[in-house]
Amino acid sequence: MTDFFSPKEVATAIGVSESSLKRWVDKGLIPAEKTGGGHRRMSLDAVLKFLREQGRALSEPQAIGLPAESGRRPPSNDSDHHEFLRFLLCGDEPSARRIVMDAFLNGYSVAKIFDSIILPGFSEIGNLWHCGTLEVYQERRACEICSRVIHELRRAVGSGPPDGPVAIGGTLDGDPYTIASSMSEVVLRECGWRALSLGNMLPFNTLMKAVEIDRPRLMWLSVTSIRSPEQFVANFNVLFDTATSLGCVLVVGGQALTADIRPLLRYTTYCDNFRHLEAFSKTIIPREN
Ligand code: B12
Structure with a gap:
């Protein structure tokens, strides 16, 4: 999947007209690169940064490769980790991804997402496995889903400044x-x-x-x-x-x-x-x- 999107794709995701979107780009609100043919292209991390700063909801998140229904719910809260664990246990990857992307769009740092949403779930998975309540395949499946969720956050934060340490x-x-x-x-x-x-x-x-x-x-x-x-x-x-x-x-x-x-x-x-x-x-x- 590409991590660069056209004004049309980003406009569809946010639910605004393509011309409004292009205006925001031209004002520098969303950094964009130009292709050889002169078309604007925005990176996923730049679009997400804009959405987080502006507190904007998403209308069609799939247009920029995000899980359906993400970016539309009320602020993340303390019970998200229970839901996240429930989705991990039943192998519902799209819902697990959605909880995490929502927290990110609501302004949580990735450290906060890991500590407060993903990790409590993992300790519980370890306990359930230890007492024999969980099948090995369920634990492994949870690890696989978790790895992909981490990868999605990796794309969302971008690769860091080229001159970063x-x-x-x-x-x-x-x-x-x-x-x-x-x-x-x-x-x-x-x-x-x-x-x-x-x-x-x-x-x-x-x-x-x-x-x-x-x-x-x-x-x-x-x-x-x-x-x-x-x-x-x-x-x-x-x-x-x-x-x-x-x-x-x-x-x-x-x-x-x-x-x-x-x-x-x-x-x-x-x-x-x-x-x-x-x-x-x-x-x-x-x-x-
Ligand atoms: C997933 C898992 C596995 C998977 C890992 C897959 C993978 N791709 O990583 C696999 C299948 C390999 C596995 C194997 C085994 N596992 Co295991 N596993 C787990 C489980 C469920 C989650 C571990 C995990 O990755 N958590 C996510 C990480 C991020 O959290 P964390 O490790 O708690 O780390 C925290 C901090 O320490 C800190 N941290 C950790 N590292 C770092 C690094 C930095 C830089 C920073 C800043 C912070 C930090 O951040 C976290 C925040 O709280 C735990 C359950 C548990 N309670 O932890 C059992 C657990 C660790 N496993 C256990 C066991 C017994 C085993 C096996 C012996 C099982 C077996 N019979 O084969 C083998 C041993 C493998 C080996 N050679 O060591 C026991 C260990 C008991 C003990 N203390 O001895 C646990 C606790 C389960 C349990 N309740 O019994 N396991």
């Missing part, structure tokens, strides 16, 4: 969990970083190379599963020393970084959740808007 991260060897790392990437992008998740199961040596070659200002690690704690602590501290000697901060989080293991590790900051990451990253790079 670089951030990279992932999970370590023996750690198959992917969701927290993907979420970290999107949170940092929204805060103006050129963030790229390197994926899961990364050996320490390759992360050391990534720091040396890509020279990020920030590296995040999500740690949910540790194979050998002694080896982990030794490797982790070498990685920290390498990163900081090259001017890179090391941000960590994850269920396996328990109160027993944390005092043995060197890192720049530990985050319990994504709003911590958002706040920390802004202390290094304040967003200009």
